[in-house]
Each structure stands twice: as C-alpha cells, then as structure tokens.
Amino acid sequence: MKICNRFIYPKSVSDALDAMGQAPGSVKVLAGGTDLLLDLQQGRHDPVDTLVDITGIDEMCRLEVREERLFIGAAVPHRTITTSPLIHQHAPALAEASGLIGGPQVRNVATLGGNVAHALPAADGTIALMVLDARAEIATLDERRSDPLASLFLGPGQSTLDPRRELLVGFEIPLRQPGQGSAFARVMRPQGVAIAILNCSVWLQRQDGIIADVRVSLGPSGPTPRRLTSVEDYLRGRPLREDHIQQAHCLLLDEANFRTSRHRATQAYRQDMAGVLITDTLKTAWERAVHYE
Amino acid sequence: MSNLEMITLNINRQEMQVSVEPGQTLAEVLRENLNLTGTKIGCNEDECGICTVLVDGEPILSCNYPAVRAEGKSVLTIEGLAESTGNGHGPKLHPLQEAFVRYGAVQCGFCIPGQILTAYALLLRNPDPTIDEIRHDLKDTLCRCAGYPTIERAIRAAAFAMRTGQPIPDPEIAISGEPLTVIGNLQVRPDAVAKVTGDAKFTDDLKFGEMLHAAVKRAGIPHGFVRSLNVEKAQALPGVRAVLTAEDIPGQLTHGLVIHDWPSLIGVDQRVRYVGDAVAIVAADNHKTALEALDLIEVTYDVLDPITGPVQARQPDAPQLHEKGNLLKHIKVRKGDLEAGFEAADIILEHTYHTATTDHAFLEPECTIARPTPEGRMEIYVGSQIPYADRYQVALALGWEEKRVRVVGQLMGGGFGGKEDIAGQIHAALLANATGQPVKLLYDRHESLLAHPKRHATQIKLKIGASKDGRLTAVETELYGDTGAYASLGEKVMTRATTHSSGPYESPNVRADCYAMYTNNPPSGAFRGFGVTQSAFAVESIMDTLAEKLGMDPVEIRRINALKVGSVTNTGQVLTESVGLLECLDRTAAKVRELCPGRDPFKPVPMEGAPHVMKAWGLAVAYKNTGLGGGAPDKAGAEVELFEDGFLEVRTSSAELGQGLVTVLQMIVAEEFQVPAERVNVLVMDTDLTPDGGPTTASRQTYVTGNAARLAAQSLREAATATLAERYNLPPDQISFVEGLAQVGDQQVTLGEAAKAMKDEGKKPVTMYEYWAPETKPLGEGGDMHFAFSFAVQAAEVAVDTRTGEIHILRMVAATDVGRALNPLGLLGQIEGGVMMAIGNALTEEFIIEGGQVFTDRLARYRIPSIKYTPEIIPIVIEDPTAEGPYGAKGIGEVISIPTTPAITNAIYNAVGVRVDRLPIDQEKLYFAMKEAAIEKA
C-alpha cells in the first residue's frame, strides 16, 4: 500500500527542517513509524504527501552526558535506552518504561521522541520523562530552544509542535545525584487494546530519612501527561510510611482525573490500581535512592 | 504519480539494486520486487512479528519498515540463513533450522521464518539464553499453532550445538508405548525443511503472468437493505479490469456448507445481514488500484436495527433475517425422566454461563488465486480445509459442471476450523471468469477478522441434581448459540455443544435444548472444539460447585460419574470400548498430588515471597467425538501408488493445515510396506489428482483418511504380493515386506522391481480405497451417534494477584486418551498448541461485536497468547485403542483444547474463591469480586 507521495531521508537537522518547510503538500515527521505508519495505513490519520524520516540524523541518535545533563536524542530507539548503562545509572524509570514498550522488534525502531511527540496521556516513555524533570530540545530553522516537557502537550494525540517548522531534537535530564531514585510501573490487561490501563512513575530525593523532594506522574490521568503536584506537596518532607502512602493515594484520587475507557478499564479499577502503582513505585524509588551513591 | 527511487540493498550478503516507491516497506520489496517470499505477512500492523528480518543483526518488523532505511545496512532474511554447500545437495541448514525441524517446532510453518530469525538475533548476542531470556525476545513473535515449549527447547538445543560445536541433541520425547516399525516413533514432517528455509510456498507466495488483484466492497452495516448500487466510476478508473455485482453472477447466488443461505454478493433490494457482507468485487492491475476503486463504488442502504444476540433473535417481535425465520435449529437431547431425576436429587444447582465469540486468528490470512485455463477450466489455488466443497460451491456460482473447476490446495498457515467456509474462492473465480486473467484475492488481517465465521458465543443455563454421594440424577441444559448472519456449520456445531452439554458423565436423566439463532453478527461456524469448548466450560464449572457443596474432592466427584465401558451416554449410545477417561483422571490426579507433596493441591497457598499472590490447582475433564457422526455418511478416499524407483505415493484431498496429517499418512503407508517414511510422498488437496477425503473437521482425518490410506496400502501390498507370487512361483505366504524390500522366499526383491513386475503383468501399481467409517445414528434415534470418543483431563495451576486481578498459569498437566500415538512428535505439538489456544480462550480472546459492528477488527485488539503465557506443560499420553481406528488411533486435534479453560477457572475459584462464569476471564471483574469478598469477610 502506498503511504505517501514523497519520502525524504535527511542526514541533518537543518536538511530535515528545510524539507519540512518546503514540502508542497501536507508533511509529517516520521521516526520509528510504530504509531504514525500504522495510523496512516489503517486510515486513522489523513493521508500525508511528504514524510520526513528523521532516524538517519546522527545528532538525534546521540545519547550522551553534556555537562550536568544527560542528552537523549529524539530518534534514539527504546532498545538503546533500555540497554544503555547511562540510562540505567541516571534514569532507571526511563529504562523500565522503554523496556516495557512493545516487543524487541518494536523497541529496535520505535523512538523516545515518537513516544513523546505522539502526545498520548499514558505513553510509557513520556510518563517516565515527566518525573525526570526532562526538557525538550526543539529546533527551528532560526533557533534552538529548550522547553519543559509538559509544554509540548495540547490534548490527547496533539502536540504543540508546528509540523512544518519544529523538530524535536532530543531531551535533557539532570544527572542523578546521591540520594535520588526513580521507578516506573504499569498495569496491563490481557485482552483488547495494547496500551497500559494505567502507568505510574516516581522520582524522589531521600535525605535524612525523609522524602526531601518528589515528582509523581500517572497516565492517563487527564487529557495530557501531567504531574500530580498535590501528592508531591504532601509527600515532600515526610518519611515513606504506609499511612503516608495511603494518604498520597487519597490525594491522588482527588487530583487525577481517571476515566472509564471502553474495553480497557473502568474508572473504579483505575482508582484502585493507582494505589497499587503508587505504593510500588514509591517503595522502589526509595530503595534505589538509598542504594545510589 | 510514480516517483520511483533506485536504492542498493545488501540482502543475504548480496548487493541488489531495486527501485522503490516512496515509503515502500522492506517486506513489500522483499516479497514483491525480489521474490524472497520466505518473509511472511500475518498482520501488517506490527503485532504478529512473523515478518521479522534482521537489519545489521537486529530484528525488525519488515511490514512497517521503510526499505530506504536499509540502504547501507545488511539485511538477513530466512533465505540467507542456511549455508549454501555448493555441492548440489541443497543448503546446509543452520543449527536453529535443524533443531526446529527435529524437535517438531514446525507445524503450519507460517510463523517459522520469524521465529527462527528472532531467535537467531538472540543467539548472536547471547549464546546461552535461559528460558526467560528466550521468552523476553520472542514475546512479540506469535505462533498460533503455539508449540511454544517446543520452540524453546529447539532454541536451547541449537544454542548448545552452536556453543559446543557438537551435534544437536536428540529431543527427549517419549515414543508410543507399543511402537511398530514406523508407527509410534518420532517422525519429522515431510514439509518441515522447506518451512524452515523459506522455500515453502503459501498461496500469497504464488505468482502468475498477467495476474490481477481483487478487493471486496463490504457493506459495513450489520443490517439493512441495499437500495442502490453504482459502479460506473469504479469501472472507469484506469487499471480496473472488472467490477462485479450480484447481477453478474452467472450461476447460483448463494453458497454454504450445509444450507445455501449466504449470498456471494448482496444485490439491490436484498438484505444485508452483517458488516462483512459483500456488495461488489473489483479486479485491477494492482492491489492499490483495486482499493481505490472500492472507494468509488456508490451504495445506498436502508439501515435497520441489528439483532445483536441469540436471545433477542428468539423474541417473537424480532425481525426475521431469513425466509425460514431466525431459528436455524432447535436441537433436543432427551434421556430418561428429568422430573423424576430432580425429585430423586438431594441437591439441585442451577447457574448460567456465557462464552465469548472468538476468532481462529490463524496467522496466514485467507488468500485465493483463481486462474482460468486455456481449456476453459478454472483452477483455484487456496489453502482450504475442504477442497471438494470449494469446488462444488465455486462451480455452482459459475453455473458450471463441477469437474470444470479444479481446486489445487496449498499449504495452510493454520486453519483450526476457520478455513472450511468459502472466503474469497467464489469472488476470485467470478473475477477471473469475467476478465480471463488470473486473479488473486488476499485478505488483510482486518478483512479476515471481519469476514470469516467465528466460534459461537453461547449462553448456557445448567441445572443439575445429585444425590448426597455425588451421583448425578438429572442434568438439564438450555443453550442459546449465536450463529450470526449465516448458517455455516452452525447447526452441527451447536448439536455437538448440546450433546456434550452434560459432560462425559453418565446421568440417567438428561434434557437439553439448544436454540441456534441467526443474528446480525458475523457468522459462526467451526472452531477447534466444535461447540464442546463452550458447553464443557459450563458443566465443568458446575461439577466443581457440586463437589464443594457436597464436601467432596473434584477428582472424586468426577470418578463417580465418569463414562466408562458399559455406560450409556445422554444420546443413548452404549460405550463398548476405548473409554480412557478414568485412566486420564487418575493419572492427572496422581501427577498433581506428586507435584504438591503434603498438601491439598485444590486448596489455596500464597506464593513464596509474594503473599498477595494466591496459588491453587483446578481440574476439568472433557470428551469429544471423532468423526462427523449423527448419521452423516463419513467416508474418505485415498490412493496409494508404487513407483519403479521404489518410492510410494499416497494421495487424498484431505487437508493439511499444520496439524500433521501428511506425516501420519506417510507413516501409515510406510508401515504397511515396511519402508522408511522418507520413501513415501504425500499429495493432498488437489481435486484433479486426489480422491475426496471429505472435510477436514471433527478430528476425523487420522481416523477416516488414515484408515483409507492404510487399507489402500494393504490392498496394494496384496496386489504386489500376488504378482510376485506368480512371477517367482511361490505361495503368497512366502512373500513379505521387510526393511524396505520384498522378501520373496529367500530372495530379496526391491520395491521398484515389484512395481515393474506389476506393470509387466499389465497391472497398474496403484490402488484406491474408499473407507466408510462405522455407521452412526442421527440424534434422537439412540444407538451409536458417534463411532469413537477421545477423552482428556487437565489440571491447571494458577497464580492470582489479589491486588490487581492479574492471572498467571504456572503449570498444566494434560492427560489425553489418544487411542494410539501414531506420531508422538506431532502429538506433542497438538497437545502444547491445543493447551495454549485454550489459554487464549480463557484469558485473552474476545471478539467484541457492538451493535453488529466489530470492535476487535485488528490483531492489536484481538489478542492471542504469546510465548509469555506459556506454562510448564506436562503431557500424559494414554493409549486406550479403538478397534476400528488405524492402529487404534482416535482424533485428538480438538479434545485437548476443551478442558483447559474450565481447569483454569476452577483453579481460580480454588485460589481466591471467585467463580468465573463468563469468558474470557476479566481481570478487573475478578479483582472487584475478590475485593468484595474480602470486605464481606472483614
């Protein structure tokens, strides 16, 4: 089946941006294609005239430490992320999330950038990045800028990126410091749609037996990926105890907007599973925080 | 617009220039441009994994990988794995390929290239993978024949050979308890090598000159009337060669396996009965143009409210979908005096159970190529379970005499009952007839899910009475089967569901009523288990409830009621032999108790290190008829020929769908002539060249066609003996066949010479035998409704996570009475695959239809078990021979997958106290039921 009229395979960010700007008809960035190509083939996405495949751009395939931050190119496939010692060291939650996406074949091509740019409220990689305080590096022909990750999302499946002018080049996350840990977990269901019923990621800083700082994200808990700040505010400054976890779960239910999705999960089930996931991820992150020197 | 780009690819260590369309996928380039058809397409949606090839050593899904990306990288396909030896003896298989062949990991073979390449990539990185590592890497490479444990063992064996340089270790599989020379020993499938090298051709791999590509315009509404139909714009599209509607059908408008109620095309003012109904068909120069033409066909409908379930269909005010109404059949079973039975009972239980519609999800979607021949005939290339029925129905549609149509059956990438009905055969033939050119009609996964018949969703109300000692006094069932828009095999399937609805138990008083109803859902038909999968779930659930109420053990309650020799079934059949149920039961129970020393396996225990996870075993039993039964004449023809090169050939139209029939036929003929199996060729599924083997359904082929082959071989042997006796002037009893030769007195004669001697005498060294299975009686007349039954008992150990409702099946003990294990290698594949498929039925599979519309219209929504779901499967093979069966064998393909689901649901009850009465098991519902129970307790 024919999926586009023109297929461009640029080798640099500027070539890609040129191609996007000059394309005669509709244009779309293509990464692994595990969302986009399927959507095109199955008619969930309007036909596209030009596809700009960014997986051959060296700069976007880098994964490296840049001063105090870890840079992950948007075109880095999930398999590289799950097997990278740098990610395991600095972003264990992301290693876990990427490792759960698809199977080995999908992970060999599907990218972190595609996971984020697709803008689903429960994309596994996105939820992990949310708690890792990631910033998105965006290129236009005129400038490079770095935006907070959350500013990329407009609504389910809608990002703020301008398809003709803006390319997501990569992500930067702060390097992990002593006393910090992160974790990711999700609940699946054996029938129906492959996407998680609920996922959850936590990052925390452990100091003198208390949670000095913490970030929590659950998906889907609203139209866009989000952090749950009331939970974070409550946990900050407290030791990790069962009663505090329970209270965190209660606050979470107030703040998160869980919905029933047909053939996936009811609201009530999601509410209860949120309790299981927050408990597990908080405990794992807490454990990891003490083990990390 | 054509803007082809020339790229250079390195494929299997060779540089190749190909011109590609923008965004063309690597799979298309491999299959279409380079004719490397070993790469298979199962879904085109990144779900099944069977299109896997390696790019720079890493597995990727070629169906969704732009070919341009592979430039400058090295691509490895299945065709490049075996080393060429250059000595004319064909390639030297890679250890993985050899291990897959020898361990029996190859069944239908459609997924095998993907399995082997995924495994190869793993072994490149990790020369000694654990089972968990194998499961991790093969997680998304599906096999519907599902011999996952065998695949794991084959990979481990290959890894061992690669690491150590030693030969592949022999598989550890027990042979039959009473092996003959060939029968009862491990025999590799004759087509296994071609399936591991990618040489094996399936229908979509065939190419003919001037071949057109077809597409079907489907109604997309579940119920209504076509009011207008305009195909002019589609006809005018350049590249379109024909657009046909109902008016263009030269012969009969409808088809069907039993009742011809299924219109091949719905014409103007005709009723649409399901979303998959066809209204027009197109043939064009390429597939893309054919699809474009579909969009140009203008159809208007009067849309009506759909009938969405069988209970609604039986309401008096429901619209009538067929001339005869909505009732396809009211099926009745009567035995004894039901009222008296309930009066005599000390305990009466009643409950209603529901099973889901499920799809076969064979990995090879339907494909037909119709080719008009210069002699004015029509050849149909198709993977079909009933080639002669295809021939009959295609001929009817064309308005031709049957013999003008030739069905040339192709390898099938799985069938499981789903390739018995007409899919694209008639449509392709109509288009080929109209254009005079070969026409290919290939379904994609979406169309396959929409169109072909499913397993009947069934509602089963069960009421049982029993005395205090556990003996059944009465069983009453009421079933509602959703047969969907058309009859297909619905009546037969629901009959089997009904006659088996009180389980393999002897109850003096039985009454069963089943209403097989037409609805506006996709049709339902045959599916491995043939209705018994559904009713077994109900009766095996209630038997456990009964045991609990009476404070009895689940094994004991079944022992008391089990059918045995001398029992009278609920249809009035007296069982006279080969009832291995008690032995299956005792052996399973003993095995389970051995695995749980010092505790009751049916009581819950927490998982070590995870107190919120509860474990327990559950058990269920099943029986299933072999053969059509019910008074249907059950016969098969087979032909055996001896050639002057000493080789034999056996021919029958029976279908090989991956289940291993060809191997069994090969072994039978080899046994009769005492030659190695490799000396026997098997030709199946060609209506010009092979005699009618009848339908490949009802687990009948080993028995019926097996007997035909055995008797044909015997009579050929006798004819050869007579010739040799004459030629060498010896009494026939001095002639025997041993070790590949004819022993004539004290002289040895080759079989080739024997063939020649026959020809010299003017006798053709070929015999045809038409075997008629023992006569059976229709339901309601008493007597033998079936000529044999197979029995199976299974126990499942499950772990239920009480925090989430997640379920894991840890171990399965599967005991099966097979009569005789003809080929233990193939049998193991059937056992593992049957259990895995049934795990899908229990846990993952639900074909969801809402208001007549299909929700599960992609593989991403219809989930079948991956290797991750594989429990440890402990097979127990019981050989209680049936006198008439070939060497005592009975059918086994179905019975294995019947007790699995209730064994699992019973185990869940034993683990957490929640009774599942609706399939598939819903993790969320299970969670809330457990939560409620916990609150009540507190």
Ligand SMILES: Cc1cc2nc3c(=O)[nH]c(=O)nc-3n(C[C@H](O)[C@H](O)[C@H](O)COP(=O)(O)OP(=O)(O)OC[C@H]3O[C@@H](n4cnc5c(N)ncnc54)[C@H](O)[C@@H]3O)c2cc1C
């Ligand atoms: C079998 C299967 C299983 C899956 N399982 C999971 C799962 O468990 N969890 C999960 O979260 N997802 C899952 N997915 C979804 C998908 O694989 C992931 O979201 C993946 O990360 C998407 O990346 P991609 O590179 O394939 O994106 P693409 O499909 O190439 O692109 C997705 C979108 O992002 C845009 N885009 C991509 N890169 C950029 C860029 N650099 N700049 C601007 N826009 C860009 C594209 O235009 C498109 O709109 C699964 C998919 C499949 C097929």
Ligand code: FES
């Ligand atoms: S994943 Fe490619 S065909 Fe199924």
Ligand code: FES
């Ligand atoms: S052998 Fe795997 S699908 Fe048949």
